[in-house]
Amino acid sequence: MSSDKPTIFFIPGAWHLPDGFDDVRTSLAIRGFPSESVALPSIGAEPPSKGLADDTIFVQNEIERLSNQGKQIVVVAHSYGGMVGAGALKGMGYAERQKTGKQGGVLMLVYMAAFVARSGTSLLDMIGGKWLPWNQLDGNYVRAADAPQIFYHDLPVQEQEKWTSKLVHTSRAAFEDPVSHEPWHDLPCMYIFCEEDRAIPLSAQESMAGLLGDHSQFRCKSSHSPFLSMPDKVAEACEMAANIGLGKHNMHDRCIAQGGLRENLHAIMRKQKQSDDVKARSYRKHSPTANHGQAHREPQNQTRNARIMEYKRIDGEAETTTPQNTEEIIVSTQT
Numbered sequence: 001m002s003s004d005k006p007t008i009f010f011i012p013g014a015w016h017l018p019d020g021f022d023d024v025r026t027s028l029a030i031r032g033f034p035s036e037s038v039a040l041p042s043i044g045a046e047p048p049s050k051g052l053a054d055d056t057i058f059v060q061n062e063i064e065r066l067s068n069q070g071k072q073i074v075v076v077a078h079s080y081g082g083m084v085g086a087g088a089l090k091g092m093g094y095a096e097r098q099k100t101g102k103q104g105g106v107l108m109l110v111y112m113a114a115f116v117a118r119s120g121t122s123l124l125d126m127i128g129g130k131w132l133p134w135n136q137l138d139g140n141y142v143r144a145a146d147a148p149q150i151f152y153h154d155l156p157v158q159e160q161e162k163w164t165s166k167l168v169h170t171s172r173a174a175f176e177d178p179v180s181h182e183p184w185h186d187l188p189c190m191y192i193f194c195e196e197d198r199a200i201p202l203s204a205q206e207s208m209a210g211l212l213g214d215h216s217q218f219r220c221k222s223s224h225s226p227f228l229s230m231p232d233k234v235a236e237a238c239e240m241a242a243n244i245g246l247g248k249h250n251m252h253d254r255c256i257a258q259g260g261l262r263e264n265l266h267a268i269m270r271k272q273k274q275s276d277d278v279k280a281r282s283y284r285k286h287s288p289t290a291n292h293g294q295a296h297r298e299p300q301n302q303t304r305n306a307r308i309m310e311y312k313r314i315d316g317e318a319e320t321t322t323p324q325n326t327e328e329i330i331v332s333t334q335t
Contacts, residue, residue, distance in 0.1 A: 006107055007074040007244045010227075011059060011088075013079025013114070014123075014131045014170040015144045017043065020163065024227045027235035033242065038062055040084065048140040051173025052123070053082055056180065059088035067092060067104035069314060074242050075109050077158040079200065079224065080174065082114030083123055087180040093187045094249050099210035107189050107245030108236070113194040114223055115150040116208035117179045118126035140185075150199050182211075188248050190216040190241045192226070192234070216244055224241040 008028055011019045018037035025035040041058050042050040053204035066073055072094060077085035089098075094105030098283040115126050124131075134150055144150065147167055155163070183189070191209040195202050209215065218237040220226045227234050 005033045005246065006074050007066055008033050008238045008242070009063065009066070009073050009075045010035065011075065011077040011081030011084050012037065012040060012043070012082050012144070014174060015043065015167045017166060019166070019221040020225070021227050023274075024234045024238070027232050028238060029174070031235060031239055033235075036066070040081075040172040040174075040229065042171040045171050047315060048169060048171040049173065050171050052087075052177035052179070052266070053173075055084045055174065056087035059084050060090075060092065062165035063088060063092050063106065067097065067102070067106070070103040072246070073106045074238060074245055075106055076112055076238060076241075077109065077226070078112045079114050079116045080123060080170075082111045083115075083117055083179050085109055085111075086117065087182045089187060093253040094245075096186060106187060107249055108190060108241050109183055110190045110192060110241045111207060111209070111212075112226070112234070112237075113197050114191075115201050116184075116191075116302050117180050118211070119180060120178045122176050122178045125178075131261050141169045142172055142175060143167075143169050151224045152228065153198060154196065154229045155225075159228070164226070165297065184212045184215070188216070188245055190218060190237070190244070192237050193217065193219045194222045194224055195219060195228055196221055197224045210241070216241065216286040237258075 008025075010018065010024075012020060018039050018176055021035075021037045025037065028035050038059060040055045042048075042052070042055050063073060063075070075085050075089060089106055089109060092106045094107050097103070097105040101158055117121060117123070117126055131142075136145050147164040148157075152160040152163055181240055189212045191203060191205070191212065193205050193209070194200075197205065209217070218240060220230060220233055220237075222233075223227050301306045
């Protein structure tokens with residue numbers, strides 16, 4: 001069944017296979033969103049020689065395939081998947097592709113309890129240059145110990161055992177290869193914070209999210225794996241990300257379609273100002289008291305100022321004038 005809604009594309013973390021997202025994808029399908037998830041080459045590779053570079057190329061090819069079909073995409077990267085998504089999305093942003101006459105592309109990158117790394121940094125660097133106590137290293141194989149408590153502590157015991165049995169090894173190279181790109185300079189981003197995460201503590205998530213600059217947020221009181229313990233909430237976050245991404249790019253498309261981004265930002269602002277002024281004058285004319293009319297003008301001015309801030313966010317030269325929390329959306333969820 002065809003859908004005009006963005007495709008939600010999941011990148012799993014280390015040790016995990018794509019079937020972990022099945023419940024979220026079912027919830028998204030009910031909401032009308034198509035979705036895809038991939039198995040990364042470094043996860044379960046035999047021999048364990050595939051690394052971050054291989055995962056990056058593989059995911060980039062998948063994103064390009066969907067983009068060439070005209071798909072608008074929201075990429076949701078979990079844990080190590082944040083490292084993969086960073087390089088894979090270089091040049092794949094929707095706005096960037098539109099400028100070169102290409103169709104489709106990525107609307108937003110969502111980090112779900114994921115690593116946000118500067119270019120040239122490896123996952124091993126991100127965890128302090130030393131293997132964690134629950135990382136079992138055997139040559140080029142890296143396995144996860146104590147998974148029920150590290151990944152799934154908010155699931156029933158039977159579910160913990162089920163998903164632990166599905167984990168596979170990750171190649172050592174996935175931890176040692178450096179990230180090749182910083183996508184937040186080119187793409188809108190969201191961070192899904194997992195507040196009870198025992199794999200990546202909340203403080204670490206918040207510190208990494210600080211690199212993203214102006215970004216959207218969604219909070220879950222969950223373990224490292226909210227896609228298993230609260231799939232409907234993750235689907236809600238994905239829908240929010242899609243709506244925010246569409247909103248940003250629809251305004252961009254509107255300006256471009258009218259013949260030039262910066263020039264038309266100001267034209268649209270002038271047109272909207274005239275419309276607001278007409279409405280305000282009409283209201284004052286029929287208002288029973290002057291004070292009431294004055295009270296009405298204030299919301300008009302606030303509305304206009306909000307629009308101006310939105311236009312400034314799109315105009316690259318004015319980007320730095322936007323307060324960091326202007327577009328921040330925080331949703332706390334309870335288990």
